[in-house]
Amino acid sequence: MKRFLFTLLISAVFVFAQSGFSFTSSGIHVPGARTLSPGDLFILGGFEMASSNKPASLEGYLVDENGNQRKLTPSPSNTVLGFIGYGILDFLDVGLNINVHYDGDAGGTRLKGLGFGDLGLMVKAQLPNQSLRDLFNFATGLEVFIPSGTNEKGLRPRHLWYIHKGGYTNAYSAADFAIAGTLYMTINIHRNLNWNNYAGVLRTIENGENIFIWGTGLNIFPYEWVSLVLETSGETWIRAKDIFPGFLNDQLRFSPGLKVRLPKFTTLSINADLGMDLFRKRKLRHGHAITTKNKGHEYSYTVPGSSPITASIKLSRTFDLSGRIEDFKKKMDACPKSGLTFKENKYRCAPDDDNDGIANDLDKCPDTPEEVLIDENGCPFDHDNDGIPDYKDKCPQTKEGYPVDENGCIRDDDNDGIPNELDKCPDSEPGEEVNERGCILDTDEDGVPNVLDSCPNTPAGLTVNKYGCFLDKDEDGVPDEWDKCPESAPKEIVNMYGCPIDSDEDGIPDFMDKCINTPLGVKVDSIGCRIDQDLDGVFDEEDKCPDTPENAPVDNKGCPLDSDKDGIFDYLDNCPNTLERTEVDANGCPIRDKLNLDKIARRITFLKGTDKPMNSSYTALSDIVSIMRHNKHIAIEIQCSVKPGEALVPQSLSEARATVIYEFLINKGIKEERLKATGFGTQLPADTRGHTKLNPVGVRLLPYNIKEE
Known part of the structure; x- marks a missing residue:
């Protein structure tokens, strides 16, 4: 080891x-x-x-x-x-x-x-x-x-x-x-x-x-x-x-x-x-x-x-x-281009028999004449690729693919630029515009040459007139062969089939339709709008009460409103503010006057030009206290107005009168959260429920429910 x-x-x-x-x-x-x-x-x-x-x-x-x-x-x-x-x-x-x-x-x-x-x-x-x-x-x-x-x-x-x-x-x-x-x-x-x-x-x-x-x-x-x-x-x-x-x-x-x-x-x-x-x-x-x-x-x-x-x-x-x-580089720079390595060439230049700068091992044209421009393969340039090198080519810009003669030029007896071998119409007249087959040019192939064609882009297969334009009897822009509605009215907007456009598909063409976004499937009138026969603002297909009298307040289903739920519709109700569970007559008014807030409100009067109630008004005010004590879930909005000419500043006086009534009720033990007082100058507003039979001037009492304690 x-x-x-x-x-x-x-x-x-x-x-x-x-x-x-x-x-x-x-x-x-x-x-x-x-x-x-x-x-x-x-x-x-x-x-x-x-x-x-x-x-x-x-x-x-x-x-x-x-x-x-x-x-x-x-x-x-x-x-x-x-x-x-x-x-x-x-x-x-x-x-x-x-x-x-x-x-x-x-x-x-x-x-x-x-x-x-x-x-x-x-x-x-x-x-x-x-x-x-x-x-x-x-x-x-x-x-x-x-x-x-x-x-x-x-x-x-x-x-x-x-x-x-x-x-x-x-x-x-x-x-x-x-x-x-x-x-x-x-x-x-x-x-x-x-x-x-x-x-x-x-x-x-x-x-x-x-x-x-x-x-x-x-x-x-x-x-x-x-x-x-x-x-x-x-x-x-x-x-x-x-x-x-x-x-x-x-x-x-x-x-x-x-x-x-x-x-x-x-x-x-x-x-x-x-x-x-x-x-x-x-x-x-x-x-x-x-x-x-x-x-x-x-x-x-x-x-x-x-x-x-x-x-x-x-x-x-x-x-x-x-x-x-550096010496070696200078030597090799002078050598012809070769695929052989320096080692294989013993550090000598590779042979180049035709002296064109491309060594024999890469030269695809080894017999190129001297002083002829060559490409990287050692072959003479042929820029138009017609098989005739540039130094022999008398027509050096021949279109690629055209057959040529020994001089690199095409044979063209009718002088239309198309060689005889490819010319399907060898007798073209001088100056005529021809296609790649040598025939008169008809770009849209409708049978009318371009020089006579007023509509050079006619779609294939359509019948055309002598000017090369497709036939359109009703002049709606749709060719007769494609027109499903060939009798369209002049200037009528049509679709790709030549028929009037009905965007919302209600049966009324757009040019006649005054309501172009009608929902799909609903009935419309002659001008394309949804139908409301009783004119209550609810369209017939949604109206559950289609025979409501004109101007009668209705809900979103088209049925008359009964705002105070006394069984008498608002448009028939002479006392629209009846308290709940109060017995009323055929006109919607309480049988007992002491429960009729509208009548109680009319009994509240003031000395002219002041916010001091008449003595007779206190009985009416006491009736309000009684109603509110027996109906804990009821709140009342007090609305007041004054007669024209009664005060220099009607708004201030109307607010003062509403405040007097408000404070009277507070002093009688009615909680503030159950009361609201507002002055309206010389004219009380229309009731938000749509009632029209309320007194326009004076005092109005509007009840509304509150959450019971």
């Missing part, structure tokens, strides 16, 4: 599970196997941010040397990436890496802050396997870490080898020299698909820890300006047991990303790293227990093997210090 690991360590090339440690034209975390060309200087800078809604430790707190818990909150964890590489020989390059890290809130400790990472030095060699390099590329290399990083800052260890068994752990540094070697391989499956792989071993010198580092990833469209990268990578301690749990818990991440190739050999990379804790519940047994030290103080907590989500953006550029790329 030791011999195998030693052999692997010596023969492998170092490739990190972190961006930028080794140059690649395809991968992000998993680089390709090719090295930089001699004289190429590669520079990369980037920013990486770990994101989580959980604190850095799995417990959610730190424990200091005194056993005190210091609560943590989710805090930022960022890294600024820096790498520079240089190609020395055809298959050998070197590189240098240094990172700057920052971790946020650390439970009130001094672990929060900025610090440098370890310095990394790299030597990378590509195996010159010329016979297989089109399909496979192999490389080896060696990486050395110098413990130059900050030791007492940060919460999240950036690499697995920073976590020491039985010792202190640092977030930004291993605090130990380390050496690593890795073997990596690129398989060129297709021009649009590369598969990068690496595997290696890292060993810390002082602590003697061995870590297996690995990765694999696909690069889709690697030579296009935008490529898609899908990768998996990880770091795992080499142990004799717990191999599978270690593989999942030490460090394992999935990395989708995009690479955008910008001008001047510049590349923009954007990716996300998805750790295992994104796909499972955070548990202490999945993490690593560590102890950190700062200013003599110790802190213990557990960290996950991988951050749930890490996002990064990187910008890199390659500088050609030798000038080799």
Whole structure:
């Protein structure tokens, strides 16, 4: 086992599970196997941010040397990436890496802050396997870490080898020299698909820890300006047991990303790293227990093997210090366009026998004469697509699809613009407008040529007159063939069938209908309006009493009202304000005068021009008190008016008289809520119930029911 690991360590090339440690034209975390060309200087800078809604430790707190818990909150964890590489020989390059890290809130400790990472030095060699390099590329290399990083800052260890068994752990540094070697391989499956792989071993010198580092990833469209990268990578301690749990818990991440190739050999990379804790519940047994030290103080907590989500953006550029790329570009710019790769052509121009700038492998017209304009396929332009190239075509604007002669022109004996092969009317007169068949144009196909057609858009199938217009006997705008009512009156509004429009379907055409929104199914008169024979305001189809006398007040069903419910309809009732349950005569008046409020009201009189009641009025007022005491559910509205000329201000006097009656009743023990007093000047209003037989001037008493106590 030791011999195998030693052999692997010596023969492998170092490739990190972190961006930028080794140059690649395809991968992000998993680089390709090719090295930089001699004289190429590669520079990369980037920013990486770990994101989580959980604190850095799995417990959610730190424990200091005194056993005190210091609560943590989710805090930022960022890294600024820096790498520079240089190609020395055809298959050998070197590189240098240094990172700057920052971790946020650390439970009130001094672990929060900025610090440098370890310095990394790299030597990378590509195996010159010329016979297989089109399909496979192999490389080896060696990486050395110098413990130059900050030791007492940060919460999240950036690499697995920073976590020491039985010792202190640092977030930004291993605090130990380390050496690593890795073997990596690129398989060129297709021009649009590369598969990068690496595997290696890292060993810390002082602590003697061995870590297996690995990765694999696909690069889709690697030579296009935008490529898609899908990768998996990880770091795992080499142990004799717990191999599978270690593989999942030490460090394992999935990395989708995009690479955008910008001008001047510049590349923009954007990716996300998805750790295992994104796909499972955070548990202490999945993490690593560590102890950190700062200013003599110790802190213990557990960290996950991988951050749930890490996002990064990187910008890199390659500088050609030798000038080799520019010389090569100038040479290839002078070459004809070819589908062959430079490698297949041994970096020479592809053959172009007709010297038209299109190499033979793409040239669909290999015998094109010189100085003839060609398209991207190497063929002469034929803009009218008639089969005759432009340089031979004497009629370069022939309509597409027309047969032509050897000069690219149509044969047209009657000069109507339609070739003889397509002309169905070969004897057209000069100047006549013709259709695509060469016959006189009749757009609506009604048998009348356009030049004679006054109605050029006649619908198909209609009979027309000599002017090409359809026949319409009643001139209603509907052709006779479609007209269901061919005798429509002049200017009558009709529907699409030529019949008069009856919008409400009451049998009266709209032009005669005075009530155009009549409900469906009701009877109407000759002008389309609903019928109300007794003129009571309720239409016949809703009238339950269709013979009500004219002007008689009715309810919403058309039946006469009996407002005081004494059995006498209002239009026959001479005493419309009779109290309930009062015996009345045939005219609706109480048999007992003391229960007749109308007669009682007429007995209330005042001295002329004053609000002082006549002595005879007090008997009537007492009768009102008696009625209200025996009818607790009755309230009375007192309405007063004065005779014209009786007062300078009739309104004030009428209000004063109503108030006198109101106060008299109050003083007799009648509650205020049962009374209402109003003055109306010289004219009492019509009763709201529609009664017309009430006294217009003087005093009126209107009873109404109230809720019984």
